[in-house]
Amino acid sequence: MKLRPAPPDKNLVERGEILDAVGISRVLRRIAFEIIERNGPAPYLVGIRTGGAVLAERMVEMLAASGESRPVLGAIDITLYRDDVFLGLPKPEIGATELPESIEGRTVVLVDDVLFTGRTVRAAMDVLADYGRPRAVQLAVLADRGRRELPIQPDYVGVRLQTTADQSVRVMLADRGETDRVVLRERITK
Amino acid sequence: MTKGFTQRHLLGMENLTREEITTILDLGERFLEIADRPIKKVPTLRGKTVINLFLEPSTRTRTSFEIAAKRLSADGVNFTASSSSTVKGETLIDTAMNLDAMNPDIVVIRHAQAGSALLLSQRIRAGIVNAGDGAHEHPTQALLDASTIRAHKKKIEGLTVVICGDIDHSRVARSNIFALRTLGARVRVAGPRSLLPIGVENLGCEAFDRIEPALEGADVVMMLRIQLERKAGSRFPNTREYARYFGLNARRLALAKPDAIVMHPGPMNRGVEIDPGVADGPRSVILEQVSRGVAIRMAVLYLLGGGSGEEWSKS
Numbered sequence: 458m459k460l461r462p463a464p465p466d467k468n469l470v471e472r473g474e475i476l477d478a479v480g481i482s483r484v485l486r487r488i489a490f491e492i493i494e495r496n497g498p499a500p501y502l503v504g505i506r507t508g509g510a511v512l513a514e515r516m517v518e519m520l521a522a523s524g525e526s527r528p529v530l531g532a533i534d535i536t537l538y539r540d541d542v543f544l545g546l547p548k549p550e551i552g553a554t555e556l557p558e559s560i561e562g563r564t565v566v567l568v569d570d571v572l573f574t575g576r577t578v579r580a581a582m583d584v585l586a587d588y589g590r591p592r593a594v595q596l597a598v599l600a601d602r603g604r605r606e607l608p609i610q611p612d613y614v615g616v617r618l619q620t621t622a623d624q625s626v627r628v629m630l631a632d633r634g635e636t637d638r639v640v641l642r643e644r645i646t647k
Numbered sequence: 648m649t650k651g652f653t654q655r656h657l658l659g660m661e662n663l664t665r666e667e668i669t670t671i672l673d674l675g676e677r678f679l680e681i682a683d684r685p686i687k688k689v690p691t692l693r694g695k696t697v698i699n700l701f702l703e704p705s706t707r708t709r710t711s712f713e714i715a716a717k718r719l720s721a722d723g724v725n726f727t728a729s730s731s732s733t734v735k736g737e738t739l740i741d742t743a744m745n746l747d748a749m750n751p752d753i754v755v756i757r758h759a760q761a762g763s764a765l766l767l768s769q770r771i772r773a774g775i776v777n778a779g780d781g782a783h784e785h786p787t788q789a790l791l792d793a794s795t796i797r798a799h800k801k802k803i804e805g806l807t808v809v810i811c812g813d814i815d816h817s818r819v820a821r822s823n824i825f826a827l828r829t830l831g832a833r834v835r836v837a838g839p840r841s842l843l844p845i846g847v848e849n850l851g852c853e854a855f856d857r858i859e860p861a862l863e864g865a866d867v868v869m870m871l872r873i874q875l876e877r878k879a880g881s882r883f884p885n886t887r888e889y890a891r892y893f894g895l896n897a898r899r900l901a902l903a904k905p906d907a908i909v910m911h912p913g914p915m916n917r918g919v920e921i922d923p924g925v926a927d928g929p930r931s932v933i934l935e936q937v938s939r940g941v942a943i944r945m946a947v948l949y950l951l952g953g954g955s956g957e958e959w960s961k962s
Contacts, residue, residue: 534677537690537691537949538691547949547950549652549670550670551674551677587684587685588686
């Protein structure tokens, strides 16, 4: 699938860089090793499209390149499971859900870029439930910006941030035609 | 290419853009996968009501729409000709306004009268999907056909597609001509002159009164049934003669490209427009059309089931 950067939002201004390319790579490496430290070799990583799927793939490559057994890599699209699908126009593009091996009885590590309200993760768990009954589901995120609206907590966190409702955290990835960066942005109200 | 679909109704293929058609076809590919899951259902249209108002006999299309709605978790209600009040003398508009008073989100309509879907869309609030209006249009059939062609040929632009049979009575032919032309295919229609509508060339296709020259070099061969219920039988001597001159058999199919696919929207009259050996042969994609029909209808219901408001965004 082609990945494209999200359309620019004129009302959002950048307030600072949280991670640069080296920082992202360092954080992903740490999380990847934490995952195998806790679960043993060859875990089952499932990225949430689009950002999480890119990050999961990078972690799989990092582990394989370090001489570890290659983890199973899956990706899911949660569009059809969102609780706010119809607050706006339906999203005209949906990514593929690909789970190359059965998740039945496995420990699955969900990977997302930014953890915020927890609604995306809730939807992702519903997707998994439709494919089987994993033994356990864990959650790895590159950035946790707080402000949860559901009782969901991550197992592996890259960076933890305190943010306000007007702020947003954006993960830019080379795979989406941008430079690898994580930035804090703020909505300006006129 | 910018993607999107902001129409409230799906009334026909005539006014859809290439981008809108491609959006539906791409979504259809995603929905296809749901049929292979252990749980063949997603919660997307939970709480939405879809009414299937079928005032003309139909098994395949109605079942397909019904399954599509169920796989999206919508609540489907079926109205069929025999059980509806139209047999008691109620007008279509009255039936529709009564249904609308029950506040459905989408009404899928099949009716013998051309323009009935458009009429409904002007009278009721729900989104309307045309599931066949007389000899006018049958857009979801054209979409599932385009989806099947694209899956086999990887593209539609530049292909030569032959539609053969009772073109005059066929909403499938009309919707396919519109859709395939918009997507850049060359369309040939073939049939006895008495079953070719006057001026069909004005729709942007070539017309043939013999099947053989139409088949030469074709990538896709789409066969249509003779619609005897619309009195098509009076347009030619008998079905045996029709089969002899226009039926698709292995010998005629050899005139098309070696990798040409054979399609049929159903119901099929074996031995009339299509030889059983061809219908069940290796180049037939007829049953795949049916599978793709469900996925395409899911895509359409998904796009029409949305509310209006701010653009979808992932924070």
